[in-house]
Amino acid sequence: DAGVTQSPTHLIKTRGQQVTLRCSPKSGHDTVSWYQQALGQGPQFIFQYYEEEERQRGNFPDRFSGHQFPNYSSELNVNALLLGDSALYLCASSFGQGGLGVYGYTFGSGTRLTVV
Amino acid sequence: AQRVTQPEKLLSVFKGAPVELKCNYSYSGSPELFWYVQYSRQRLQLLLRHISRESIKGFTADLNKGETSFHLKKPFAQEEDSAMYYCALKPHSGGSNYKLTFGKGTLLTVNP
Numbered sequence: 606d607a608g609v610t611q612s613p614t615h616l617i618k619t620r621g622q623q624v625t626l627r628c629s630p631k632s633g634h635d636t637v638s639w640y641q642q643a644l645g646q647g648p649q650f651i652f653q654y655y656e657e658e659e660r661q662r663g664n665f666p667d668r669f670s671g672h673q674f675p676n677y678s679s680e681l682n683v684n685a686l687l688l689g690d691s692a693l694y695l696c697a698s699s700f701g702q703g704g705l706g707v708y709g710y711t712f713g714s715g716t717r718l719t720v721v
Numbered sequence: 722a723q724r725v726t727q728p729e730k731l732l733s734v735f736k737g738a739p740v741e742l743k744c745n746y747s748y749s750g751s752p753e754l755f756w757y758v759q760y761s762r763q764r765l766q767l768l769l770r771h772i773s774r775e776s777i778k779g780f781t782a783d784l785n786k787g788e789t790s791f792h793l794k795k796p797f798a799q800e801e802d803s804a805m806y807y808c809a810l811k812p813h814s815g816g817s818n819y820k821l822t823f824g825k826g827t828l829l830t831v832n833p
Contacts (some may be wrong), residue, residue, distance in 0.1 A: 608764075609764075638821070640823075646826075647807050647824050647826050647827070648765070649724075649823070650822065653819050653820075656780045695765065697821075709755060709767040710764040710767065710821065713764065715764075
């Protein structure tokens with residue numbers, strides 16, 4: 606089992622552009638959460654997807670949107686990129702209606718986004 | 722609002738010494754507390770959660786609701802314990818709040 610897979614691993618974009626990040630959850634997991642980790646900070650919750658719907662959202666602007674597909678994979682889209690969006694974006698999967706599951710999240714390695 | 726504070730950004734100890742990584746939280750309801758660890762060049766992984774009440778790799782953590790703390794302890798640190806440690810909080814099961822709130826992390830270095 607490859608665990609949580611994220612692509613791409615690194616990305617450089619220009620201010621104002623749009624970006625799409627992808628995540629395949631661990632086999633058997635049905636819930637996907639996205640986190641933003643700025644340098645020197647802990648991960649910050651962006652949103653969580655369950656049953657193809659956004660179940661909860663953190664304090665992020667509408668420029669951040671997402672999607673979950675029937676196979677439980679997910680995308681994170683960010684429009685009108687700002688320099689401050691430069692960060693590591695982590696995907697975490699889990700199983701269970703409670704959002705976190707019995708064993709907690711399984712994290713991916715992340716996508717490093719640099720906005721120039 | 723949920724908040725997690727890890728007062729130490731860096732912690733350095735010698736091998737064999739006791740180690741304690743501090744975590745304080747703020748939450749009005751009943752929380753679930755976790756410790757996550759990230760070893761060099763590896764992904765973030767769950768170390769332990771308070772409801773399990775188990776010891777993982779010699780680490781333990783007790784939830785102190787009176788002091789709103791969840792400090793991580795190990796009696797004898799090993800060099801392989803060197804890593805970034807994150808304390809995290811989630812509202813207890815139930816309701817519609819699934820958000821996991823992380824502290825800023827403590828970088829533990831165990832010197833030989």
